Amino acid sequence: MSAEARYRALKGMKDVLPPDIHLWQKIETAFREVFGAYGFQEIRTPVAESTDIFVRSIGETTDIVEKEMYTFEDKAGRSLSLRPEGTASVVRSFVENRLFNLPSPQKFYYMGPMFRYERPQSGRYRQFYQTGVEAFGSPQPEMDAEVIAMLGRLLGSIGLPELVFQVNSIGCENCRPGYKEKLLAFFGNRLEGLCADCARRYRQNPLRILDCKVPGCVELRQGAPKITDHLCADCRSHFEGLQRLLDLLGLSYAVNPDMVRGLDYYTRTTFEVTSGSLGAQNAVAAGGRYDRLVREFGGPETPAVGFAIGMERIVELLHQSAGAVVPAPDIFIASMGGEAGKQSFLLAQQIRDRGLWAERGDPAASLKSQMRRADRIAARHVFIIGEEELRSGIVRWKRLADSSQGEVALSDAAESAVRLRGDSLSS
Ligand code: ATP
Numbered sequence: 107m108s109a110e111a112r113y114r115a116l117k118g119m120k121d122v123l124p125p126d127i128h129l130w131q132k133i134e135t136a137f138r139e140v141f142g143a144y145g146f147q148e149i150r151t152p153v154a155e156s157t158d159i160f161v162r163s164i165g166e167t168t169d170i171v172e173k174e175m176y177t178f179e180d181k182a183g184r185s186l187s188l189r190p191e192g193t194a195s196v197v198r199s200f201v202e203n204r205l206f207n208l209p210s211p212q213k214f215y216y217m218g219p220m221f222r223y224e225r226p227q228s229g230r231y232r233q234f235y236q237t238g239v240e241a242f243g244s245p246q247p248e249m250d251a252e253v254i255a256m257l258g259r260l261l262g263s264i265g266l267p268e269l270v271f272q273v274n275s276i277g278c279e280n281c282r283p284g285y286k287e288k289l290l291a292f293f294g295n296r297l298e299g300l301c302a303d304c305a306r307r308y309r310q311n312p313l314r315i316l317d318c319k320v321p322g323c324v325e326l327r328q329g330a331p332k333i334t335d336h337l338c339a340d341c342r343s344h345f346e347g348l349q350r351l352l353d354l355l356g357l358s359y360a361v362n363p364d365m366v367r368g369l370d371y372y373t374r375t376t377f378e379v380t381s382g383s384l385g386a387q388n389a390v391a392a393g394g395r396y397d398r399l400v401r402e403f404g405g406p407e408t409p410a411v412g413f414a415i416g417m418e419r420i421v422e423l424l425h426q427s428a429g430a431v432v433p434a435p436d437i438f439i440a441s442m443g444g445e446a447g448k449q450s451f452l453l454a455q456q457i458r459d460r461g462l463w464a465e466r467g468d469p470a471a472s473l474k475s476q477m478r479r480a481d482r483i484a485a486r487h488v489f490i491i492g493e494e495e496l497r498s499g500i501v502r503w504k505r506l507a508d509s510s511q512g513e514v515a516l517s518d519a520a521e522s523a524v525r526l527r528g529d530s531l532s533s
Pocket residue numbers: 191222224229230231232233234235236367368387388389390391392393414415416417418419
């Protein structure tokens with residue numbers, strides 16, 4: 107009779123278990139190193155905030171706020187939401203903690219779970235993880251370029267293949283309204299052809315039509331006016347400056363005037379990284395500039411730029427290219443009988459004190475079954491302690507990879523473990 111799980115994780119939310127977790131940790135470690143080089147410090151904000159914070163920043167008519175938020179009332183009747191993304195919380199924290207008083211620019215990164223009530227599918231979950239950054243205080247295209255270059259460095263540090271960088275400028279409060287008029291005029295006599303969502307977007311947020319994936323809408327927007335042809339002089343020079351800097355860094359990218367992103371707070375630069383090796387959900391990271399958000403949250407005029415990386419999608423990509431390296435114990439101690447078991451217990455602690463990973467077999471089990479277990483967990487070396495070894499004070503060791511073996515003094519076994527590990531790493 108097979109056991110049946112009584113409880114299941116929520117739809118669209120999943121456990122991260124070994125061996126996958128090792129891939130996650132490897133990525134996180136590589137990322138933290140890159141953040142260090144670029145001077146980004148970690149910030150941790152709560153996973154829930156007042157609903158207002160997201161509605162105001164992400165925008166009332168965006169997919170995230172309209173359809174995807176986990177919003178609920180707490181016991182005091184306040185409306186809370188689980189964060190669907192990281193930027194709003196970081197900006198809230200930046201203003202609340204008056205971080206604008208610190209020397210500019212202030213550069214932060216975060217890693218953590220985000221929540222969106224979406225239809226779960228490959229690459230799309232209801233709890234998913236993002237690693238993101240926010241750089242506050244610089245209006246210059248150098249900051250956009252630095253952040254984009256860092257994104258390239260992050261993804262490069264874990265060896266991701268086939269990445270495509272796309273950049274765009276969606277203008278500012280001076281030039282975007284004029285462009286919107288042009289779009290409205292263009293789509294005005296094509297309304298019948300638009301999908302239901304885009305018909306609504308036409309009234310609420312016409313730029314979003316450019317982002318629609320429905321084939322009819324993609325077809326229909328051929329020949330639509332391009333935002334890049336309608337930027338004001340300041341936005342144009344910012345965008346040209348950014349491209350010159352990306353060229354200087356030798357970063358390859360494409361300008362995509364249709365890439366408008368699904369959040370309202372962006373101004374000027376937007377960018378996205380996609381991978382040719384993922385299916386329909388092929389965006390691995392996305393970001394942009396948001397020069398007005400700090401002000402809207404009650405802080406001083408503070409230009410800012412950031413991005414977020416979708417962690418599940420890069421884990422998926424790494425799976426395709428490499429797979430997880432599963433860590434294995436350095437030493438497995440097989441012991442037979444009560445006294446030997448006691449010695450193995452003590453020895454395991456002494457080895458762990460030296461920073462090595464030690465595991466023990468069950469002293470009541472046969473040597474054969476203990477060896478089988480050492481093999482299954484891929485231990486590098488086995489120490490064997492039996493009656494005979496206790497009497498002589500000499501312990502046998504065995505390296506499982508090549509069956510080489512030898513003897514060490516029991517009293518020196520922990521130090522020997524360190525030496526054996528060093529030898530096996532250098533051989
Ligand atoms: P998509 O077009 O895939 O819906 P998005 O524009 O909603 O992405 P952003 O809000 O820009 O995504 O989030 C940045 C990154 O977070 C995305 O590029 C993606 O890698 C990841 N991401 C977004 N939503 C999800 C989700 N539901 N599940 C897993 N990853 C996600």
